[in-house]
Amino acid sequence: MPVQESTRLLIDGRLVETGRTLESVNPATGETVGAAADAGVEEARAAIVAARRAFDTTAWATDVELRVRCLDQLHKALEENKERLRELTIAEVGASVMLTQGPQLDHPIEIVRYYADLLRDYPLTEDLPDVEIRGQKHRRWIEKEAAGVVSAIIAYNFPNQLALAKLAPALAAGCTVVLKGAPDTPLVTGLLGEIIAESGIPAGVVNVLTSSEVAVGEILTTHPDVDMVTFTGSTATGKRIMAAASETVKKTFLELGGKSAMIVLDDADFTAAALMSAFMVCSHAGQGCAITTRLLVPRERHDEIVGLVADFMGKVTVGDPADPRTFMGPLISAKQREKVHGMVERAVADGAVLVRGGKPIDPGFFYEPTLLTNVDADSEIAQDEVFGPVLAVITYEDDDDAVRIANNSVFGLSGGVMSGSEERALGIARRLRSGTVGINGGNYFAADAPFGGYKQSGIGRESGVAGLEEFLEHKTLAVIAK
Structure with missing residues (x-):
């Protein structure tokens, strides 16, 4: 233009x-x-x-x-x-x-x-x-x-x-x-x-x-x-x-800020959960305070879900935001991209596994859709807001453990729960200390819906x-x- x-x-x-x-x-x-x-x-x-x-x-x-x-x-x-x-x-x-x-x-x-x-x-x-x-x-x-x-x-x-x-x-x-x-x-x-x-x-x-x-x-x-x-x-x-x-x-x-968690329960539709998680973290290159950037998965289903997420991330179209076919555009500045890349590099140095992404894309301020596993729930990448297209996968043992990990944050802006049972998902959602929660893909965001957070959100x-x-x-x- x-x-x-x-x-x-x-x-x-x-x-x-x-x-x-x-x-x-x-x-x-x-x-x-x-x-x-x-x-x-x-x-x-x-x-x-x-x-x-x-x-x-x-x-x-x-x-x-x-x-x-x-x-x-x-x-x-x-x-x-x-x-x-x-x-x-x-x-x-x-x-x-x-x-x-x-x-x-x-x-x-x-x-x-x-x-x-x-x-x-x-x-x-x-x-x-x-x-x-x-x-x-x-x-x-x-x-x-x-x-x-x-x-x-x-x-x-x-x-x-x-x-x-x-x-x-x-x-x-x-x-x-x-x-x-x-x-x-x-x-x-x-x-x-x-x-x-x-x-x-x-x-x-x-x-x-x-x-x-x-x-x-x-x-x-x-x-x-x-x-x-x-x-x-x-x-x-x-x-x-x-x-x-x-x-x-x-x-x-x-x-x-936010560091919202998507909890995938063991009876969820893993394909739907993976699709939503992969594309959500790439929406506006991850520059949204309510985006779910922590993906909590059952330990015994970790590899299956991670494989699906990685596949869907590969389908995210990255490029010119003026092209209607583009899903993900750039980060706002070189400074923000340096911050995101630095956090990914420190996460890998601390023991996280880089499954895909993790690199800047030139020209402009683009960054690859990035998936990290083996993430410690108390680490920087799991606790601090990245504001980039970076998804951290964390495993849990049972429902109580999932809720504990999700609430283990100074933030409480948003979250999500995926389950084959809406009643079970709702029970988990009500235990989350956050201002908004999407259940099985439910979208709350509209002019008539109060939006805000708990704690330092x-x-x-x-x-x-x-x-x-x-x-x-x-x-x-x-x-x-x-």
Whole structure:
């Protein structure tokens, strides 16, 4: 595609030039896609001021009809610009055409439609029973109000999904937002800002920044005029954000890392389990926090299942993400590929067996679909998030042992169970300490399904009614009943 230029930020309803640019690279080729605006601290402060003014001095937080209308308009604008977004998402993110038809683009746009429809009927007041206190009756009720000014900071792997899964419920709740995109994918975020600017949302309600400066993130998480921070990214960064936000006791939503386990029980359809495991770990080159990267198999069926997984991995088409026949595209950067390769090499040095893969593919930032066996459940490759197409096979003795190994993680984002008995699989699923579980291939991911994790996988839930309520405060009121 031709080189793109998106050198403007959305601040207070205007598209603003910065004079500084941030280069964007196509991960499939290593070549420049274009340049985006590189915001500094001054622009970040201006965006916060605009969001504060829009929240405090306009009707946005209280006018439900206005918010519904603006969400409808935003959905329409996204639909009209879908193909522009698709082309750029393929080129900058390295997402395959197939993925843009699902969680990279088409499905996220429907998140906006979901929250527009939800807001139409969502009860923002709730009556409580009257109570009698010292001879007087008191009428009580709850009103749900917007949390305030929100800093929304997103990762590079699914920039459309992450942005819209934060923006749509925040706007539905009546919040105003400063959205900061990832420095690896600034053009996609910049284009979202341009679409929002033209959608009719009032000035200051949404502000969009792209930046390479760490100081910008620090301002967004510490500024006293920011009421809430919502962040998706690594657990290490999430911990720093949580600590920074604690100085002003900001409300925080954190969607962090994962090291999810797929448990294949001894009565499962091994072919189906192997197919799912092989292709899932290669989806978006493994750059998904909820991907099951640990495969737990019965010790006595290990060789059979590993053979099937290896065969299916060999069928994964790797290459140009713009080719509709491609299943797996590249990693986001040379740095990320070096990290993945280093973890694979250390795993082999520690005793894991490399069954297939384990090598970079040039040009671009591709990495072979990789299968490791003889993996120690306590090793780095079994405990740390790789964010690459690397599947670690771990054996277990019985159901209790499988659950113990699956829960042996600081993370608890997702998981899966495969069994010939849905009842047995469900019993295992309910014992897993994770926020989401797919049973026999069941797919939970949709705009109406709460998504989030236990333990160090984060705080709060995104999507669904729960996702809206993350951005609401509950105020209890009472009057003397007449």
